[in-house]
Amino acid sequence: MNEIARPRPLVLAALCALVLVGFALRWVGVGWGLPHQTYRDGMVISTQVEYLRNMPEHPERDEFWGYYPHLMSRLIVMAPDDWVGEPREPLDLDGHLARASEPWLMARKLSVLLSLLAIPGAFYVARRFVSDGWALFAAALVTFSIFHLSFAQQEKPHGPVSGTVVVAVLAAMALARRPSAWTWLIATLAMALALATAVNGGFALFSAAGAVAAMFLARTERSRPWKLVAWGIVPTVLALAATTRFFYPFLFGPEEKEKLGDHALNVGNHPLMLDKLNFAGSKNMFLTLYLYEPVVLVLGIVGVAVFFLRRRA
Secondary structure (H helix, E strand, O other), X not given: OOOOOOOOHHHXXXXXXXXXXXXXXXXXXXXXXXXXXXXOOHHHHHHHHHHHHOOOOOHHHOHHHHOOXXXXXXXXXXXXXXXXXXXXXXXXXXXXXXXXHOOHHHHHHHHHHHHOOHHHHHHHHHHOOOOHHHHHHHHHHHHOOHHHHHHHOOXXXXXXXXXXXXXXXXXXXXXXXXXXXXHHHHHHHHHHHHHHHOHHHHHHHHHHHHHHHHHHHOOOOOOHHHHHHHHHHHHHHHHHHHHHHHHOHHHHOOOOOOOOOOOEEEEOOEEEEHHHOOOOOHHHHHHHHHHHOHHHHHHHXXXXXXXXXXXXX
16 A cells, blocks of 8 residues: 655644544533433443442453453453542541442543544544545544544443544554554454454454455565465464453353344354344434534435436446
8 A cells, every 4th residue: 555644743733633622522421410310321330330340250241241242341340449448537428429420430431532532543544545635634533523422431431433444454554554563463452452442342353354454455576575474363363252251251151142143143141133134224314414413414315416416427
């Protein structure tokens, strides 16, 4: 692939401004409603944090132990916190409310930080195909996305996976463009991070497969790409397997997996109802775009129209 010049300082300054604006929009009010107003999905993270701090004998018997991978909960456990353990002194009302808000607030803050990766990620992915100005526009769409902002402030991995997946795609693009031991290592770590964030983060593995395929198709007389593939695939597979084993321990527990029926698959403890794969969800997708992202919806319709008009011409 052809090498792309680095962004101009003014463009980088504009991108940094978008990231700062995105951070401000998501950070303000991140603790809204706590500890009274929470999401049911957030109970998954708080339950996992509680179990990791005080490991019971059979945590796998609780459905929340295995509803999401354990990346966010383990990061929260690692973070220093004044509310862990017994209180050092009697607490007033504000102290009790703050104690009850943890780890919900920690999960929300972590979600905001990981979700921000989607803004520069959108810029650098778009920059492979369009000019700097349009790449900044793509990053701005993420910055001011109401849908992205909403999920970034919630105590679950839906927002973070938008950031870790785009980083994995960027790493795969770098691997395809410039194969080396370093780009392979970075791509492996990025894929593992996306996989550990959420179940659907595993779709980023397709970009890694595409990068490897591109290396095969673009091979030269030199044997280096072949050697890199031969020496790199096995460690990558082992790293992803270790990631799955560590962050998805509930998939390897002694308990019998839940029977979901003949028309359902258990995908990381998430039921995939095969009889509902009939495109009925298209209406919900359209309504979500209409309610949350009307600008993106209009631009998408215009883009499709322009595409077909150009095809006819």
